[in-house]
Amino acid sequence: MNSPLTIGVFDSGFGGLTVLRALLPLIPGARYLYLGDTARLPYGSKSRETIARYALSSGRFLLEQGAEHLVVACNTATALALEDLKADLPIPVTGVIAPGAAAAQAVGAAGHVLVLATTATVQSGAYTRALEARGLAATEKACPLLVPLVEEGWLEATPETIAVTAEVLRIYLAEAMAEAPQATSLLLGCTHYPLLKPLIEETLRRLDYPLRLIDSADATAQAVAGQIGTRAAVGVATSTAFYATDSIEKFQRLGSRFLGQVLPPVSLIDLGG
Known part of the structure; x- marks a missing residue:
């Protein structure tokens, strides 16, 4: 054995x-x-x-x-x-960064990837470098409120807390798409964010942003x-x-x-x- x-x-x-x-x-x-x-x-x-x-x-x-x-x-x-x-x-x-960038390339990200991440990750520019090395443009969006909302259980606690999380996510996504309207893929650049995937997908549909979702954890x-x-x-x-x-x-x-x-x-x- x-x-x-x-x-x-x-x-x-x-x-x-x-x-x-x-x-x-x-x-x-x-x-x-x-x-x-x-x-x-x-x-x-x-x-x-x-x-x-x-x-x-x-x-x-x-x-x-x-x-x-x-x-x-x-x-x-x-x-x-x-x-x-x-x-x-x-x-x-x-x-987790190189695999996420490689996954974006593999799905045919059409040249521009929107990355949601923490402030420190965004400030490092690591995703931008990894994506550009693969011929992809990137826009990184810092979303500092998402991690504490996930950890506090505000995805499921009450309808009111779920509504708060959904609104925070909507604001971040709307701001991000205003900065990068050409983006065709959305890369989750924080390992907390997979718990938000259903809400992200719902929000993207409501905002009519047809982005391909890429999970860096997977x-x-x-x-x-x-x-x-x-x-x-x-x-x-x-x-x-x-x-x-x-x-x-x-x-x-x-x-x-x-x-x-x-x-x-x-x-x-x-x-x-």
């Missing part, structure tokens, strides 16, 4: 669980380790140097736990710390599966272990929403400041 492949996944919080959710059916029989650095979120408001330090400590922790492939399931950390991680760690490292999972292949331990069930740096009860509660299934007990760890 082969030993299971160990895949480490990390994010500043819960959003990266959408990447893990997409990975689970693609690479069965693997051992998955997920770290949510909840004590130090949001990464999006930190400097590049601080984000790199946080990302390196998260990556090193997962390496110590046996990770053989690291997935940076955070757009901000990918934009600002991916090269640091690749230089520091002796294992393959995959971020694209990342497909990219990792392509790199790893189908190496899975014969006769071994998929296993998952979860770590958080703060509020494990909250992580388990919100994480279940992002993963689409109940999380097992979450281990609390300390990665320092």
